[in-house]
Amino acid sequence: MRIDQWRCVACGNCLAVCPVGAIHIDPGVGRAVINEDACVECYNCFRGMSKEHLFPPMVRAIRRVAKAFRFRFDPEPDICPTDAIVPTELGWPRVVRRAFSDPVVEHAATGIHGRGTEEVKTNDVTHRVGEGETGFVVEFGRPGVGVRFHEIQRMTRALAELGVEFEKKNPVTSMMSDPKRGEIREDVLNEKILSAIVEFKTTLERVPELLGRIEEVAEGLSTVVALGVSTRCDSAGQSRLPDLLAGEGYTAFRGKTNLGLGRTPPAGSVDPRGGSAS
């Protein structure tokens, strides 16, 4: 991403909009500029702000007059008045930043937008996490801190040492050169992204051991780690996981509940119920 220096009027609206604080006003030129190393290519400044397409010299003249008289104009905070934010073509490996930071981009590895994971949201159809098993979602960089892949690798290496097998249909796993050792390909290690999720599953019995190790590694990282665990309920809608978590001192009052309404259509069939319920 870049800011067109002729179009920018240094209104400063985009500064607060950037999730990682990568935009500032350069006092030397009086324009907003993006710190390329800090930018995660999330496109929030470009896509999220409304645009007015005003003539930049006119806006600058008005701003100069207002400033001279100490007038404070109270503009809308989510507008770029001159459409000054311009996407740039991203080559490898920088394109990885966008794939992991822009939620509307579909991950090539999974075909899913956002962070590219289905977790247990479709467990009623995929049966990925069974009874007696626990799915882990370990998320890095969220909220608003960001993370580089070499930090994620510290965690994946530690988990691999414990014999963890990473979820194959996961964007981070697709970046690994050696999933068995938790090694991430070298050319992306220094790329900064907004967030990424490492996924794996294990037996319920191993949950305390793995949570302990994740906490240990997370303490040594320079980013934040958001932790989620999931399980398949029994025929009564219950599971042992909440008690196990409580026993380990975790409070887990919030989460996602899969209602089990999804199903696999019979092979070769087209479900006739599409749209019939409206």
Add this chain to the structure above:
Amino acid sequence: MTNTLHRYGDAESFRDDFIVFAMPTRGVNDADCVEKLRTFLRLALKHHPVNLGDARKGGLYQPTPRLNPSAHWRRQEPLRTDEILERIDGPTTVSAVFDNRQDLVAFIEELKAADLGLSINISGLRDEANRCCQQAGITRHSVEYSLGFRGQMDRLPERPVLELSTMCGHGMISANFAKKMMDWVKEGRRTPAEAARSAARFCVCGVFNMTRAQRILERARHGNP
């Protein structure tokens, strides 16, 4: 897409926050999902959602590509629910946000009867979601629990800012913007409703809860008592 799992706040702060979403599974039941996804949103609209959207094409509140400058004084952007429905053109995740349990239960009961065959999830307080399932005669299939944040917690902003900004789990509502909106409400430069709308436009999935946001902003006005 764990975009609603790690909303920040204590249990009390989620009393008016329920997100229901539907998603097909790639390669399994996504072949004829477009009409089903639209049906989900049509049913949701009958139960007073405070936001809804399509994770690929946007929510109720969206930025305007060509805004008239008069918007600085009088910003009126009608909510075009029909456009959200029309824009669905393939597999995606659709969601609806409710601010009370009654509407949530009524919606879930209708969804069950509609039998869309898509995976349906409720994101919110786990016990409330379970009670809702029981009321609708549903046995929950799987549950994912948020265990919160670890690591360098000192890099996170203060609690009210996190409560507001994490309502877009993709991080599109920056902490700086959330703080700016809180300050503007405090200074009387924007109402909580106006500030919530400005923030909501950055949430591309439409899962930003307008009711909870206004409550957080109103509380921030009074110094978060």
